[in-house]
Amino acid sequence: QVQLVESGGGSVQAGGSLRLSCEVSGLTNKKYCMGWFRQVPGKDREGVGVFDSDGSTYRDSVKGRFTISQDNDKNTNYLQMNNLKPEDTAMYYCAAVVRPGPLFLKCSIVAGDLSPDVFDFWGQGTQVTVSS
Numbered sequence: 001q002v003q004l005v006e007s008g009g010g011s012v013q014a015g016g017s018l019r020l021s022c023e024v025s026g027l028t029n030k031k032y033c034m035g036w037f038r039q040v041p042g043k044d045r046e047g048v049g050v051f052d053s054d055g056s057t058y059r060d061s062v063k064g065r066f067t068i069s070q071d072n073d074k075n076t077n078y079l080q081m082n083n084l085k086p087e088d089t090a091m092y093y094c095a096a097v098v099r100p101g102p103l104f105l106k107c108s109i110v111a112g113d114l115s116p117d118v119f120d121f122w123g124q125g126t127q128v129t130v131s132s
Contacts, residue, residue, distance in 0.1 A: 002026035002121045004094050009126030012084055016130070020079040022094030022123055027075075031099040033107035034077040036068060037116055038090035038128075045093070047114025051077060052107040059114060061087075084130045092128050095119035 008020040022034065036048040049058040051068040058066060067080045077094060097119045099110055111118045 002096070004096060004121055004123035006092070006094055006123040006126045009092060009128050011129040011131065014085055014130055014132050016084050017080070017082045018084065018128060019081070020092055020094070020126060020128075022077045022079075024075045024077065024096060027096060027098070027121075031101075031104050032096050033099055033111050033119075034068070034070065035095045035097075035111055035114070035116075035119055036077075036079045037093045037095060037114075038088075039093070039125075040090045045116045047116065048079070048092070050107055050111045050114060052112075054106065055108065057108050057112045057114065081128070084128075086130050086132045088128060089130050090128060091125045093125045094123040096121040 003025045005023045012018055035050040037045050038048055039045040047059055048062055049056055049068045051070055056068045065083045069078045
């Protein structure tokens with residue numbers, strides 16, 4: 001059973017930082033892509049970024065402020081968010097999709113358009129609130 005468990009959300013003032021974590025289980029020995037998404041009430045879920053070991057993909061509004069990293073030993077993916085802005089306030093979700101074989105395309109190709117439709121497995125979400 002695949003599980004994604006997020007942690008690290010909270011409330012910060014503008015300019016502050018948070019690091020979200022997403023621990024993955026049930027995908028041992030699978031090649032998969034990790035992505036981060038966010039959603040505010042009444043709006044569609046939007047892609048924040050997709051991790052790729054050769055260079056992650058980010059939406060324009062977070063480039064230079066957010067960084068995705070991965071610790072393979074801990075099966076954990078991280079979203080480091082710096083210089084947070086009030087417009088970053090949202091529920092944040094991590095997601096995973098198994099890379100299809102035998103080509104095992106790079107994650108920047110599998111999910112580089114940041115569409116949530118590509119991803120099969122989702123975390124429960126963690127709230128991030130940024131006050132001005």
